[in-house]
Amino acid sequence: MILPFYQLLFIITSPGYCKFIRYKGGADEEPNFRIVGGHVASIRNAPFLASLQRKVDKEFRHICGAVIVSKLYLLTAAHCLVNLEDDNSYTVSKPKWHIVRTGSKYAERGRVTKVQAFFVHEDFDPIEFFYDFGAIALASDLKFGRNTQPAVLPEGNISETSALLNHYNEGRITCKAYGWGVTTPRSFTARSFTALRVVELRLLSVKLCEGILIEKKSKIYSFGLLNKNGSLCTLEESEEKDTCMGDSGGPLSCNGVIWGLVSWGEGCARTGYPGVYSRVDVAKNWLKEVVYSIPIRHRRYSYEESSARHNLIILDQKIIIMLILNVFFIIYITNYLSI
Numbered sequence: 403m404i405l406p407f408y409q410l411l412f413i414i415t416s417p418g419y420c421k422f423i424r425y426k427g428g429a430d431e432e433p434n435f436r437i438v439g440g441h442v443a444s445i446r447n448a449p450f451l452a453s454l455q456r457k458v459d460k461e462f463r464h465i466c467g468a469v470i471v472s473k474l475y476l477l478t479a480a481h482c483l484v485n486l487e488d489d490n491s492y493t494v495s496k497p498k499w500h501i502v503r504t505g506s507k508y509a510e511r512g513r514v515t516k517v518q519a520f521f522v523h524e525d526f527d528p529i530e531f532f533y534d535f536g537a538i539a540l541a542s543d544l545k546f547g548r549n550t551q552p553a554v555l556p557e558g559n560i561s562e563t564s565a566l567l568n569h570y571n572e573g574r575i576t577c578k579a580y581g582w583g584v585t586t587p588r589s590f591t592a593r594s595f596t597a598l599r600v601v602e603l604r605l606l607s608v609k610l611c612e613g614i615l616i617e618k619k620s621k622i623y624s625f626g627l628l629n630k631n632g633s634l635c636t637l638e639e640s641e642e643k644d645t646c647m648g649d650s651g652g653p654l655s656c657n658g659v660i661w662g663l664v665s666w667g668e669g670c671a672r673t674g675y676p677g678v679y680s681r682v683d684v685a686k687n688w689l690k691e692v693v694y695s696i697p698i699r700h701r702r703y704s705y706e707e708s709s710a711r712h713n714l715i716i717l718d719q720k721i722i723i724m725l726i727l728n729v730f731f732i733i734y735i736t737n738y739l740s741i
Contacts, residue, residue, distance in 0.1 A: 438583075438646045438670055440601030445507040447600065448580040450553035450660065451653060452476055453503040453512070454538065462501050464509040464596065467581045467652025469553050469660055469682070473543040475693070476502065477685055478651030479663050480526040480536040492528045494520050502540060505549040507598040509582040513550070516541040521693045523685075531678075532629045534665040535685040536651070537693045553653065553660040556683040563683035567634065570656060571607040577636065577656035578602055579664065583649030601643050603636035603677065605656065611635035611676045618668070618675065632684045634662050635676040645677055646670035654679050 445451070450470045455462040466482035484492040497517040506512030521537040544550055556563040582596045606614075612628045614637070628635075636654070645652070645664045654662030662679030 438601065438643060440579075440599040440643065442597045443507065443580060443600035445505060445512075445549050445598060448598065448653070448655070449505075449549050449551040451504075451580050451598070453509045453582060454478055454482060454651065455501050455503060455509075456495070457499045457501075464582050464648065466648070466650045467583075467664065468502065468538060469651075469653045469663065470504065470544065470550065471552055471555065471686075471689065473546065473552075474540050475689065476538040476540070477663060477682065477689070478536045478538060479665055479680065480522045480534045481528060481531065481665075482651045483520045483522055483536040483538075484526075484528060486528050490529055492522075494522055502538065504544060505547070509596040509598075513545070515544060519698055521696065523688055524692070530629075531666050533632055533684075534663070534680045535632075535688055537689060539693075539698050554658055555686050556659055556661060558683075560683060560687065567661065567681070567683070568607070570661075571605050571634075574604045574606070575656060576602050576604050577654050577661065579636075579645045579649065579652065579654045579662075581645055581649030581652040581664065583646040583652075583664075601645070603638060603643060603645075603654070606635040606637040606676055608633060608635060611637070611678070614674070614676055615668070628678060632681050633665070634679050634681055636679070637674070637676045639674055653682075 452468040452470055453464045454466045454468045454476075456465050457463075466478055468476040468478040468482075470476050483495055485495055486492050497520050500517045502515045502517060503509065503512040504515065517538055518541040519539040521539070523533040523535040525533040526535065527533070546552070556566070558566075578600050580598060580600050582598060608628065608630050611633075612630070615628060634654075645667070647670065649664045652664045653660045654664065656662075660682050662682060663685065665678050665680045667677040668675045
C-alpha cells in the first residue's frame with residue numbers, strides 16, 4: 403500500500419494538480435472572463451490587439467485591452483492607466499507594475515514586453531470619462547509577425563474622418579469589438595486560460611445615443627457623460643451583446659479600420675442601452691501632436707520574453723516548496739523500499 407499512497411501524495415502536491423484545483427472546470431467549461439454575447443476568435447483576426455496586465459500577488463493579470471499602433475506605442479483607455487483618488491482626482495499608475503502581452507488569443511500567453519511609460523490625455527475626466535484616451539510606451543520594440551501587427555487607423559483630418567463616421571452611423575453598419583472581458587454582467591471574477599472573443603455591434607449616431615441615455619435617465623447619468631467630439635456609440639435593441647468589464651481600451655473595428663476604444667456603458671449588455679467608445683481618429687491626432695513629442699527616458703528594459711520563460715520566473719513560492727518536498731519524499735520512499 404506504500405506505493406499507491408506515494409503516487410497519490412505526489413499527484414496532489416504537484417504544481418499541475420494545484421493549478422487544476424485553483425482553476426477548477428471541465429474540458430468544455432470555458433472561464434467567464436470574456437466579451438458578452440460573442441464567440442471565440444483567433445488572434446490572427448485581431449493581430450493589433452494586446453493585453454495590458456498588472457502585477458497582483460506576484461503574478462500578472464489582465465486588466466484592459468490595448469491597440470498596437472507602432473512597435474513602441476499602444477493606445478488604450480485612460481481609465482485603464484489611472485488610480486482614482488477620494489477627491490475624484492487621479493494619479494497615473496506606475497508603469498513598472500505592468501506588462502503587455504501580444505501575439506496570442508489567450509490573455510495569459512504570448513510575448514511579454516515591459517512598459518516604460520504611460521500617457522493620459524490632458525483633458526481626461528475620470529468621472530465623466532471625457533477624452534478617455536491613454537497611450538503606452540514600451541520598454542522595447544515589438545516584433546511584428548503574423549500574430550502581431552499595427553492597427554489600421556482612420557486616415558485624414560478630423561473633418562474627413564467625422565464625415566465618414568457620420569456616414570457609417572447613418573447606415574448603422576456592423577463593427578467588431580475584441581477583448582478578454584467578462585461574458586455576463588454578473589461574472590466579474592478573473593480566470594486563467596481566457597480565450598479572446600469577438601462580438602458584432604451596430605453603430606449609432608452620437609445624437610441618438612445621447613437621446614437614449616437621457617431618456618433612460620442615465621444622467622442624471624449614473625456613470626459617464628457623452629463627449630460629442632470624442633465619442634461614438636453602438637446599440638443592440640433586441641440582443642444581449644456588448645463589451646464589458648475587462649474589455650476597456652480594446653478595439654472597435656469597422657471595415658478593417660479601428661475607430662473606437664472601449665470606454666463605458668450603463669452596465670453590460672442591457673438591451674436598448676448604448677455602449678460608448680472613445681474615437682480613435684481623435685486619439686490619433688493626440689498621439690501625433692502630444693505623445694510623440696514627449697521624450698521618453700532611456701529605456702532601461704530591453705528584452706522580450708516568451709510566456710513560458712515569464713511564467714517560470716513568477717512561479718509561486720508554495721509550488722517550488724512542494725516540488726522540493728516531492729524530491730525528498732521520492733528519496734525517502736526509495737530508501738525505505740530498498741531496506
